[in-house]
Amino acid sequence: MNFEFSEPEQRFIDRVRAFIAREAEKNYADEVMAPEREAHSQLADSPERREFCRQLAAEGLLGLSWPKEYGGQELPGIYDYFVNEELAAVGAPLIGKGIGIIGQTLIEKGTEKQKQYFLPKILAGEIEFALGYTEPGAGSDLASLQLKAQRDGDGFRLNGQKTFNTSAHFADWYWLAARTDNSGPSKYHGITLFLIPMDSKGISVSEIETMACHRTNEVFFDDVRVSAADVVGEVDKGWELMCQALDYERFTLFTYSPLRLKFDALVATLRDWKVAGQAALETDHVRRKLARLGSKLEVAKMHQRRVICAAAEGRVPTVESAMCKLYCTELGQEICDTAMDLLGPQALLSEGVDEAPLDGRWESALRATVVDTIGGGSSQVQKNIISRRHLGLPNPN
Numbered sequence: 001m002n003f004e005f006s007e008p009e010q011r012f013i014d015r016v017r018a019f020i021a022r023e024a025e026k027n028y029a030d031e032v033m034a035p036e037r038e039a040h041s042q043l044a045d046s047p048e049r050r051e052f053c054r055q056l057a058a059e060g061l062l063g064l065s066w067p068k069e070y071g072g073q074e075l076p077g078i079y080d081y082f083v084n085e086e087l088a089a090v091g092a093p094l095i096g097k098g099i100g101i102i103g104q105t106l107i108e109k110g111t112e113k114q115k116q117y118f119l120p121k122i123l124a125g126e127i128e129f130a131l132g133y134t135e136p137g138a139g140s141d142l143a144s145l146q147l148k149a150q151r152d153g154d155g156f157r158l159n160g161q162k163t164f165n166t167s168a169h170f171a172d173w174y175w176l177a178a179r180t181d182n183s184g185p186s187k188y189h190g191i192t193l194f195l196i197p198m199d200s201k202g203i204s205v206s207e208i209e210t211m212a213c214h215r216t217n218e219v220f221f222d223d224v225r226v227s228a229a230d231v232v233g234e235v236d237k238g239w240e241l242m243c244q245a246l247d248y249e250r251f252t253l254f255t256y257s258p259l260r261l262k263f264d265a266l267v268a269t270l271r272d273w274k275v276a277g278q279a280a281l282e283t284d285h286v287r288r289k290l291a292r293l294g295s296k297l298e299v300a301k302m303h304q305r306r307v308i309c310a311a312a313e314g315r316v317p318t319v320e321s322a323m324c325k326l327y328c329t330e331l332g333q334e335i336c337d338t339a340m341d342l343l344g345p346q347a348l349l350s351e352g353v354d355e356a357p358l359d360g361r362w363e364s365a366l367r368a369t370v371v372d373t374i375g376g377g378s379s380q381v382q383k384n385i386i387s388r389r390h391l392g393l394p395n396p397n
C-alpha cells in the first residue's frame with residue numbers, strides 16, 4: 001500500500017508552494033501568513049486577507065473540485081485538500097466556508113438563480129459567509145433550534161437569537177438555520193436553511209470574546225424580513241443539508257499542518273532546554289513523550305487521508321470526518337499539554353513577557369486548542385457520531 005502522493009499530485013503541490021512563495025514576497029505577507037497563528041484566528045477579516053483570497057482565485061486555486069459548468073475544474077476533492085494543507089502550513093487563510101461548505105451544498109441543492117449569483121462570487125474570492133446554526137439552547141443538540149421563521153406573504157419573518165456565529169461581524173451573507181414548523185413528527189423536521197444578506201434590516205451583532213482571544217458573536221433577529229427566494233433546498237427539510245454541510249466543515253477547517261508546526265516548535269524549543277541540568281532532548285522521559293507524539297502525528301495524517309479517500313469515492317465522509325476531528329483536535333491539545341509538562345511554569349508566561357518560551361505561544365496555544373475541541377461539534381458529539389454510525393451502538397437519547 002502506498003501512502004505517498006502521485007506524480008501529478010506532487011506537481012500540483014509544488015505549484016501551490018510556488019504560489020505561496022510568490023505571495024510571501026509581497027508587502028502584505030506578514031499580515032496574511034503567520035504560522036504561529038491558531039486555526040480559528042485564520043477566520044479574522046482584513047483587507048490584506050481579502051486580497052490574498054482574490055489572488056488565490058486568480059491563480060485558479062479555488063473550486064478545483066467543482067463541476068466545470070459552475071466554473072470549477074472537476075479535479076478530485078483531494079486537490080482542495082492540498083491547497084488547504086499548504087495554506088495551513090504557513091498560517092494563511094484557508095479556502096473555507098464558501099468553497100467547502102456553502103458552494104458544495106448550493107451545487108447540489110441550490111436553485112439555478114442561487115447558483116448563478118453565488119458560485120461565481122465564491123470562485124472569485126469576493127464573498128464572505130457566516131454560519132448561523134448555534135443558539136443559546138441549541139449547540140450540540142442543534143436540532144432543538146428555535147429561531148423562528150414565520151410565513152409572511154410570499155416570504156418569512158425571522159425573530160430570535162443565534163450565538164457563537166463566527167465572522168458575523170464582517171460577513172456579507174448569512175447561511176442561517178431557522179425553525180419554520182414546530183408541529184412536525186420530530187425536531188429534525190421543520191428546520192429551513194436560508195441565505196440572507198448580513199446587512200438585512202433587524203439583524204444586530206454583538207461580540208463574544210473566547211478564551212482563545214478569538215472573536216465570535218451573538219446575533220439578534222428582530223422582525224427580519226426574508227423572501228422565499230432566500231430558502232436553500234426545501235422548506236422544513238434543512239436538517240439533512242446542515243448535516244452534510246457540517247461534514248464538509250469538519251473536513252475543510254481541520255488540517256494536519258498546524259499539528260506538525262506545533263510539534264516541530266516543541267522540539268525546537270526543547271533543543272535549547274535543560275531538565276535538571278541535562279539537555280532536554282537527551283533525557284529519557286522527554287524522548288519517550290516526543291516519540292509518542294511523533295507516532296500520533298502519523299495517525300492524524302492517516303485520518304486526514306481516510307477523509308480524502310471517502311470524499312474521492314463520492315461518499316460524504318461523516319464517520320471519517322468525526323474520527324479525524326476528534327483525533328486531530330485532541331492531539332493538538334495533547335501537544336500543548338506536553339509542552340506545559342516539559343517546559344514547566346515558564347510555559348505559562350504569556351506573550352510579551354521576556355522569559356516566556358517561544359514568546360508565550362504555548363500559553364495561548366493551550367487555550368486555543370481547547371476551543372478547537374468545541375467548534376464544529378464538540379469531542380463528545382464526535383464520539384456519539386462514531387458510536388452510532390460506525391459501531392452501530394444504540395442511541396440513548
Ligand SMILES: Cc1cc2nc3c(=O)[nH]c(=O)nc-3n(C[C@H](O)[C@H](O)[C@H](O)COP(=O)(O)OP(=O)(O)OC[C@H]3O[C@@H](n4cnc5c(N)ncnc54)[C@H](O)[C@@H]3O)c2cc1C
Pocket residue numbers: 040130131132133134135136138139140141163164165166167210214216371374375376377378379380381384
Ligand atoms: C470558537 C467557536 C466558533 C464557533 N463558530 C460557530 C459558527 O460560526 N456558527 C455556529 O453556528 N456555531 C459556532 N460555534 C458553536 C459550536 O458549534 C458549539 O459551541 C458547539 O456545537 C457546542 O455547543 P454548546 O456551546 O451549546 O455546548 P453544549 O451543547 O451545551 O455542550 C456542553 C457540553 O456538554 C457536552 N454534551 C452535550 N451534549 C452531549 C451528549 N449528547 N453526549 C455527551 N456530551 C454532550 C458537550 O460536548 C460539551 O462538553 C462555535 C463555537 C466556538 C467555540
